[in-house]
Amino acid sequence: DAMVIQxxxxxxxxxxxxxxxxxxxxxxxxxxxWYQQKSSQAPKLLFHxxxxxxxxxxxxxxxxxxxRPNTSFCFLDIRSPGLGDAAMYLCATSxxxxxxxxxxxxxxxxxxxx
Amino acid sequence: QQxxxxxxxxxxxxxxxxVINCSSSKALYSVHWYRQKHGEAPVFLMILLKGGEQKGHxxxxxxxxxxxxxxxxxxxxxxxSYSGTYFCxxxxxxxxxxxxxxxxxxxxxxxx
Numbered sequence: 068d069a070m071v072i073q074x075x076x077x078x079x080x081x082x083x084x085x086x087x088x089x090x091x092x093x094x095x096x097x098x099x100x101w102y103q104q105k106s107s108q109a110p111k112l113l114f115h116x117x118x119x120x121x122x123x124x125x126x127x128x129x130x131x132x133x134x135r136p137n138t139s140f141c142f143l144d145i146r147s148p149g150l151g152d153a154a155m156y157l158c159a160t161s162x163x164x165x166x167x168x169x170x171x172x173x174x175x176x177x178x179x180x181x
Numbered sequence: 182q183q184x185x186x187x188x189x190x191x192x193x194x195x196x197x198x199x200v201i202n203c204s205s206s207k208a209l210y211s212v213h214w215y216r217q218k219h220g221e222a223p224v225f226l227m228i229l230l231k232g233g234e235q236k237g238h239x240x241x242x243x244x245x246x247x248x249x250x251x252x253x254x255x256x257x258x259x260x261x262s263y264s265g266t267y268f269c270x271x272x273x274x275x276x277x278x279x280x281x282x283x284x285x286x287x288x289x290x291x292x293x
Binding site: 100102108109110111112115122124157168169170171172173174175 | 285
């Protein structure tokens, strides 16, 4: 089945220790997004790639970086995680075509910072 | 600009109907509706593009009033499985490349 896969599902890291979250898709979608969702809050868009074009949201901290080495994979790097970065990180994909903009989410990675 | 959802929470008995609203102060290209259960990722329900269309999916349907920049999600004859948090996500420009801005969510609790 075509899908969006995130690894790991749970990640524990130490304060200040870099961490990388992974997202892959078999949908062959043009756009990949990273959202951060804190407890009882709405998902918040961090950035997205349209093919290789990177688009950063204005209020995304510099501590967060992303890489998309190919169509299928996208990574979220948190260079120095703080306690406030503990959250669910959601990857989503979309065809990104006019009239076909539905976003499909992966299962998420729950990050815990000790 | 974050869309405004109302109500914040709804408690229903199984079989009752509910309406969840999503309003924006800006002109929208599309409105997306998702349902999220605790600890899980949001699940896509439906999308409405500007043009005032209405969509339906079994007992869940939605409309988009372009004049008011408001979308409503209708849940009829609710089932226990409908429980969860409903988010609307809005997109200002077309093309599907900008990502969504989500409302704060509406918590729906269905009691037997």
